[in-house]
Amino acid sequence: MRVRASKLLIFAPAAFLLAFFYLPLGSILKIGLWEEGPTLKPIIEVLSNEYHRRVILFTIGQALASTGLTLLLGLPGAYIFARYEFPGKRLLKAILTVPFVMPSIMVALGFILLFGKSGIITSLIGRDLGILYSWKAIILAHAFYNFPIVIRMVSALWQRVNPHYEEAAMALGARGWRLFWRVTLPLISPAIFASAMLTFVFCFLSFSIPLILGGYRYATIEVDIFTSIMTLLDFRTGSALAVIQIILSMAFMYIYLRALDSYAKREEQRVLQREKRLTRKELLSLKGALIGLYSLTVFIFILAPLIAVIYDSLQFNGSWSLEWYRRIFSAEYNPMFGATTFTAIKNSLLFGFGTVIFSITVGLPIAYALYRWDFRGKRLFDVLAMLPLASSSITLGLGYIALFSKTPLYYSPILIIAAHTIIAYPFVLRAVSTSLKKIRPTLWEAALSLGAREWQAFLKVELPLAAGGLIVGSIFAFAMSIAELGATYMLAKPEYTTITVAIYKFLGARQFGSASALSVLLMAVSTAGFLIIERVGEEAW
Amino acid sequence: MVTIELSGIKKAWEDFKLEINDLRVKDGEFLTLLGPSGCGKTTTLRIIAGFEKPDSGEILFDGKSVNELPPYERGIGIVFQDYALFPHMSVFKNVAFGLEMRRLPKAEIERRVKWALELVGLKGFENRYPEQLSGGQQQRVALARALVVEPQVLLLDEPLSNLDAKIRERLRGEIRRIQRELGITTIYVTHDQEEAMAISDRIAVMNVGKLEQVGSPLELYYRPKTEFVARFLGLSNILELEARNGVACAGKLCFPVEREGRVRIFFRPESVVIESGDDAEILDYELLPGRIRLRLELDGNTIIAERFLEELPFRPERPPRRVGLKVTRFSLL
Numbered sequence: 001m002r003v004r005a006s007k008l009l010i011f012a013p014a015a016f017l018l019a020f021f022y023l024p025l026g027s028i029l030k031i032g033l034w035e036e037g038p039t040l041k042p043i044i045e046v047l048s049n050e051y052h053r054r055v056i057l058f059t060i061g062q063a064l065a066s067t068g069l070t071l072l073l074g075l076p077g078a079y080i081f082a083r084y085e086f087p088g089k090r091l092l093k094a095i096l097t098v099p100f101v102m103p104s105i106m107v108a109l110g111f112i113l114l115f116g117k118s119g120i121i122t123s124l125i126g127r128d129l130g131i132l133y134s135w136k137a138i139i140l141a142h143a144f145y146n147f148p149i150v151i152r153m154v155s156a157l158w159q160r161v162n163p164h165y166e167e168a169a170m171a172l173g174a175r176g177w178r179l180f181w182r183v184t185l186p187l188i189s190p191a192i193f194a195s196a197m198l199t200f201v202f203c204f205l206s207f208s209i210p211l212i213l214g215g216y217r218y219a220t221i222e223v224d225i226f227t228s229i230m231t232l233l234d235f236r237t238g239s240a241l242a243v244i245q246i247i248l249s250m251a252f253m254y255i256y257l258r259a260l261d262s263y264a265k266r267e268e269q270r271v272l273q274r275e276k277r278l279t280r281k282e283l284l285s286l287k288g289a290l291i292g293l294y295s296l297t298v299f300i301f302i303l304a305p306l307i308a309v310i311y312d313s314l315q316f317n318g319s320w321s322l323e324w325y326r327r328i329f330s331a332e333y334n335p336m337f338g339a340t341t342f343t344a345i346k347n348s349l350l351f352g353f354g355t356v357i358f359s360i361t362v363g364l365p366i367a368y369a370l371y372r373w374d375f376r377g378k379r380l381f382d383v384l385a386m387l388p389l390a391s392s393s394i395t396l397g398l399g400y401i402a403l404f405s406k407t408p409l410y411y412s413p414i415l416i417i418a419a420h421t422i423i424a425y426p427f428v429l430r431a432v433s434t435s436l437k438k439i440r441p442t443l444w445e446a447a448l449s450l451g452a453r454e455w456q457a458f459l460k461v462e463l464p465l466a467a468g469g470l471i472v473g474s475i476f477a478f479a480m481s482i483a484e485l486g487a488t489y490m491l492a493k494p495e496y497t498t499i500t501v502a503i504y505k506f507l508g509a510r511q512f513g514s515a516s517a518l519s520v521l522l523m524a525v526s527t528a529g530f531l532i533i534e535r536v537g538e539e540a541w
Numbered sequence: 542m543v544t545i546e547l548s549g550i551k552k553a554w555e556d557f558k559l560e561i562n563d564l565r566v567k568d569g570e571f572l573t574l575l576g577p578s579g580c581g582k583t584t585t586l587r588i589i590a591g592f593e594k595p596d597s598g599e600i601l602f603d604g605k606s607v608n609e610l611p612p613y614e615r616g617i618g619i620v621f622q623d624y625a626l627f628p629h630m631s632v633f634k635n636v637a638f639g640l641e642m643r644r645l646p647k648a649e650i651e652r653r654v655k656w657a658l659e660l661v662g663l664k665g666f667e668n669r670y671p672e673q674l675s676g677g678q679q680q681r682v683a684l685a686r687a688l689v690v691e692p693q694v695l696l697l698d699e700p701l702s703n704l705d706a707k708i709r710e711r712l713r714g715e716i717r718r719i720q721r722e723l724g725i726t727t728i729y730v731t732h733d734q735e736e737a738m739a740i741s742d743r744i745a746v747m748n749v750g751k752l753e754q755v756g757s758p759l760e761l762y763y764r765p766k767t768e769f770v771a772r773f774l775g776l777s778n779i780l781e782l783e784a785r786n787g788v789a790c791a792g793k794l795c796f797p798v799e800r801e802g803r804v805r806i807f808f809r810p811e812s813v814v815i816e817s818g819d820d821a822e823i824l825d826y827e828l829l830p831g832r833i834r835l836r837l838e839l840d841g842n843t844i845i846a847e848r849f850l851e852e853l854p855f856r857p858e859r860p861p862r863r864v865g866l867k868v869t870r871f872s873l874l
Contacts, residue, residue: 440623445612446626447619451643451690453613
């Protein structure tokens, strides 16, 4: 069934990608690799500079260390979640979604409030642990973000390991570590590898956390590009760094996508293992104590930054007060970021929902085309559609400035939404693809045999069944948009200031109270956004 | 209703070739495509449904080519092996789907869904969801959904293979009853020869992408044209013998044939009558419910015989060493 008219649908997303990803990327490549002809000079200059070289090595090093710590924190959790049922498990599960709704700038703020010179933990212990403004804070914050992903991905696969494999191995005499090492680990390793690669890529491209927690000494490539352009106005160095970053991140992304493929294959085995309910006796044994200790660590680790921010927002001159909230709302116009708080909230919501709509418009047709049709160049198209995943927000901002700064588009909020969409839509694409692939192909055929046209079969059967993926993708897109700092900061005119940009400016001015109050507001806004998307999504289908 | 004709159908993949030169299904006929997995029977069905396009050849419904028609314009009803019930729709909605696509008025839809659910014995299940039904019930819903649009052709792709043996037998009887009641031209795909024999007017046996033989169940069972058909439909005896002067003999057992030279004699185990005598040696035997299966040696050939216990000339507890035998029905391969 090949219908030409419907194929045209993928031209709009393709045009969008071209205009807002490939052309800006081209401008960066041009600045970085072209001087009256192809040249490697800017790149060689960057690579021969001691500081930039250290930045590149540090970026990879901190990503590795962050991934290590993330696995260390996540794997025990994956095991516990896959295998045991215990009191408090649901609560723990709910707590694990907190990092997801907490914008990274808020985590950074939380860390400052905990570990800073007058931070809560610093004053509790009585001395500065030297965590802040060092690599330690960076990897700790990265682990905070990513270990729930490891738990989710690994435990999902762990639960699906057919119990017969382990039972067969036990019957053959394997037990304990040998059973785990020889049978269980090889079965779950695709999930471990895929989640580790995902963490690594996130940490490699992460911006807000190294920017705020690392400072100049512990800059990553992303921060280095940002300062090159925004502070030093050196587009040549910035572009050369961006080219290096893109090449590296594309390589890492390739490995991640390969890992994801083998993970997805394993995930298809749909044998669910029952979790074991712990008896009262077991709860009181060493096993129970270890599970309890782990849960407690997770609780404290996740909730501490959140509570620190909320607490700080309610403290004024050493006593409880709503003063910070009054201040951020009372100012008619805040010279710090050139707009009122209401405008910032409005902008964040506008960009957030705009990003959701754009991401669906771009991601859904591509996902569907890749799922339903066979066409020449399909594999290449797939790769080109996923490539934005390897780009970073600063690179995008740089590309947009390079390409659009002399056009009227530069002064329109569309550019910010476009940047957010490029960052977010691959997640919509992936989520929708995954749920489309789970639909049995006979359903579509059954619909056609009953007289439905292709578009009716899509609307009545496939779309409702893929709605779950669409909702998850939309929430992801919304979360990414609302938490985005780098590209927004580079592109936003004062009247398009978002909450994250405002928080960053407050942080820069060391006005932590206002930053905290705004952060709490941001979290409230993003949580409300999720609930709205979930509700609308469920009602629409 | 409608006749179906496939002529010169060819479809090739890298590792498989399907070729159906000529297959006709009569109006109101129940034809089964039978063969081992991977023989191309499901692909043939999907070509008739319009989900696959043949590389060449024609599919005719009532003499008119439907090659260019998409599935939704072919007037087919199809039941899949996995039932393919829409998981997000109730039983009523599933059955009503095809009628809604045809934009029938609401009252008409309700009337016909009711009729279809009564036909398959699922009255009162309208508001259930597929996941709340047993496999057999899901199969009935799938059947009702396919039939409610009054298709010209009913296509069934291994509809019973995911069910328990007991339910399978009951449902195949019901499918047959409904098909006769509606007089609908039906093509049924299965790999189960017993099911095919029980349910079909005619069977088309397929092997590695080709039709081996088409005929009534009895014809295929007793007069297979190839060794593949003979063996696929049940236990077989095939003797390679030398024919001279109008007979081919294995020991004292002789078959009248019109050919001379090497012949292949085929007969079923039930066609072997056991008598007292010393024609063949009993190698071993197996008791089945009410029956006995004997393996006999006759002049270097092994012959399988199957009889009801009460037909034996000896007590099953004490079989003799040698018996006499006669073959009542045979054919040449």
